[in-house]
Amino acid sequence: MEMITSAQNSKVKSANKLKKKRERDKTGLALIEGYHLIEEAYKSNLIIQQLYVVDADRLDDKLKDYAQEVFEINLKVAEVLSGTVTPQGFFAVIEKPEYEITSAKQVLLIDCIQDPGNLGTLIRTADAAGLDLIVLEKGTADPYQDKVLRASQGSVFHLPIVTKDLSEFIENFEGEVYGTALENAVDYHQVSSQDAFALLLGNEGDGVNPKLLEQTTQNLIIPIYGKAESLNVAIAGSIVMYHLKG
Amino acid sequence: MEMITSAQNSKVKSANKLKKKRERDKTGLALIEGYHLIEEAYKSNLIIQQLYVVDADRLDDKLKDYAQEVFEINLKVAEVLSGTVTPQGFFAVIEKPEYEITSAKQVLLIDCIQDPGNLGTLIRTADAAGLDLIVLEKGTADPYQDKVLRASQGSVFHLPIVTKDLSEFIENFEGEVYGTALENAVDYHQVSSQDAFALLLGNEGDGVNPKLLEQTTQNLIIPIYGKAESLNVAIAGSIVMYHLKG
Incomplete structure (x- = not known):
């Protein structure tokens, strides 16, 4: 698994830009944080383009196989990507789902x-x-x-x-x-x-x-x-x- | 109206300590912030020991007369007392009410x-x-x-x-x-x-x-x-x- 140790890495920079709505709207992507949320995205069959993890041992195989790319990151990169004071160390870039609304009751x-x-x-x-x-x-x-x-x-x-x-x-x-x-x-x-x-x-x-x-x-x-x-x-x-x- | 311009003022220091639960429990007092909340305390007849305002012109007479002491403070003191990023400039030290619970349905x-x-x-x-x-x-x-x-x-x-x-x-x-x-x-x-x-x-x-x-x-x-x-x-x-x- 490739290791990213710099917040200047181009993928990390792209992921970090997704904190802005304009960038999410433009790309159709979103950055999500936390194991629970990533698992919910997986269960809902959303496309996970990249997965970033601090501790690769805590990553289970199903998520590792499902994501298109998986990177190990260090705490410094996690702090840059995180929206919280104490990052959990799990991040993903997902494709935002698009919906065709036919009938809703x-x-x-x-x-x-x-x-x-x-x-x-x-x-x-x-x-x-x-x-x-x-x-x-x-x-x-x-x-x-x-x-x-x-x-x-x-x-x-x-x-x-x-x-x-x-x-x-x-x-x-x-x-x-x-x-x-x-x-x-x-x-x-x-x-x-x-x-x-x-x-x-x-x-x-x-x-x-x-x-x-x-x-x-x-x-x-x-x-x-x-x-x-x-x-x-x-x-x-x-x-x-x-x-x-x- | 007395003006307080230093966060080292003893009353301001005492008020600021009330951000800690231990201090609130010990003294029976609380620090509250914002015009709406202070007005609610007034309407509920709570004792207001001190009122601290940045802009004395925005203070109406009923609150001014009701509070035991009123002080004008500057923005620097307001920032110290505030729990928010953009302080409204109204603070009060109130006596926490005590209740005798007889019957409640x-x-x-x-x-x-x-x-x-x-x-x-x-x-x-x-x-x-x-x-x-x-x-x-x-x-x-x-x-x-x-x-x-x-x-x-x-x-x-x-x-x-x-x-x-x-x-x-x-x-x-x-x-x-x-x-x-x-x-x-x-x-x-x-x-x-x-x-x-x-x-x-x-x-x-x-x-x-x-x-x-x-x-x-x-x-x-x-x-x-x-x-x-x-x-x-x-x-x-x-x-x-x-x-x-x-």
């Missing part, structure tokens, strides 16, 4: 959520709840950003996530579309679980774009019984997702 | 949650859901740590949060106690909403202490319909809290 629509932890957690919950598809409006955090990947715990690889015009998607969706809003909305208990639904969540500060809220079947609110002003968007979205699942 | 029990974001978000949801009380087992993150305070959005001040032996609390609680577990548990849909309940959540990695799970009325699981291995603990706890509220 249970969909999460995300209008410009900014916080990577919130987005990652919502992707994880949508996966757990068995949703078919996540559609992001332009301006939402990138699912292949390292903090989103980490919070999603690999769920980014488990269901299709696409960026699309939400207004157009809602227009064509065959099923009820529920928005979330703090005004002109009904208690979410008033809708029951169903087979086909889309749930629309908005930005942490601004909520959902009012024009999109006009396109929905119904807008929902989660009642606040105490003194909190609101719920965190990942919490609110998760409560309603599981409610709609029934 | 709807309670969140937390067994050693470590992540401050998870704890803060759960406190915020428990507040929103109108719960009466939160009981923490020793070893749980401290609610007066800055990241917990931030994630809670001030909800730390809205309901009593105490540290107590959970085993003893469960023994004396008059109402059903529900644990959360991945094994030997029933689907949470099988229990219905109720007036008196305690919900027990566990550590991110290890879950709830098995001994505590033996003391519960019933242990609950949230079904996973997709490929995710589990839900984030703050998400799971919030889904069940709102389910038990009805």
Whole structure:
């Protein structure tokens, strides 16, 4: 196995550039970190172009055989590639999957959520709840950003996530579309679980774009019984997702 | 208004020490940051011993009159006191409230949650859901740590949060106690909403202490319909809290 000991190595430099969204968009690649996440990419049959490991003994054969190229790196290179303070020593460059969306029955629509932890957690919950598809409006955090990947715990690889015009998607969706809003909305208990639904969540500060809220079947609110002003968007979205699942 | 321009000022040094849990426990005080959080402390009638502001013009009279002492500080001092990269320029030293728990009907029990974001978000949801009380087992993150305070959005001040032996609390609680577990548990849909309940959540990695799970009325699981291995603990706890509220 070839050993890379310099962060100036051209492959390492290319991998490191993938921390920028522009570079991910241009190349269709992403840099992922951590054994668990790489294993999830492998289980989801994503193409692993390169695998970089600090301790080759900890690498099992299935991943070694599966990756197109495998390199040993030293701690210095790992620190350059890592998005965390204590790198685990496992990195991979993967090809981001592309999806053709034909029919989806249970969909999460995300209008410009900014916080990577919130987005990652919502992707994880949508996966757990068995949703078919996540559609992001332009301006939402990138699912292949390292903090989103980490919070999603690999769920980014488990269901299709696409960026699309939400207004157009809602227009064509065959099923009820529920928005979330703090005004002109009904208690979410008033809708029951169903087979086909889309749930629309908005930005942490601004909520959902009012024009999109006009396109929905119904807008929902989660009642606040105490003194909190609101719920965190990942919490609110998760409560309603599981409610709609029934 | 007195101006403090040195981080070596004895009051600033004392305030800064409150970033350590040991110091908070010893003094019964906490350092809080940000206008919103300070306003929440004021609205909850907590004692504000000192208020430190960078821009005195942005300070309204009600807070100025309410605080026992008010100091103007410069940006250098603000950077020392701040837990964030871009300090807002508002800090306060408050007296942590003490609670006498007589009767509580709807309670969140937390067994050693470590992540401050998870704890803060759960406190915020428990507040929103109108719960009466939160009981923490020793070893749980401290609610007066800055990241917990931030994630809670001030909800730390809205309901009593105490540290107590959970085993003893469960023994004396008059109402059903529900644990959360991945094994030997029933689907949470099988229990219905109720007036008196305690919900027990566990550590991110290890879950709830098995001994505590033996003391519960019933242990609950949230079904996973997709490929995710589990839900984030703050998400799971919030889904069940709102389910038990009805």
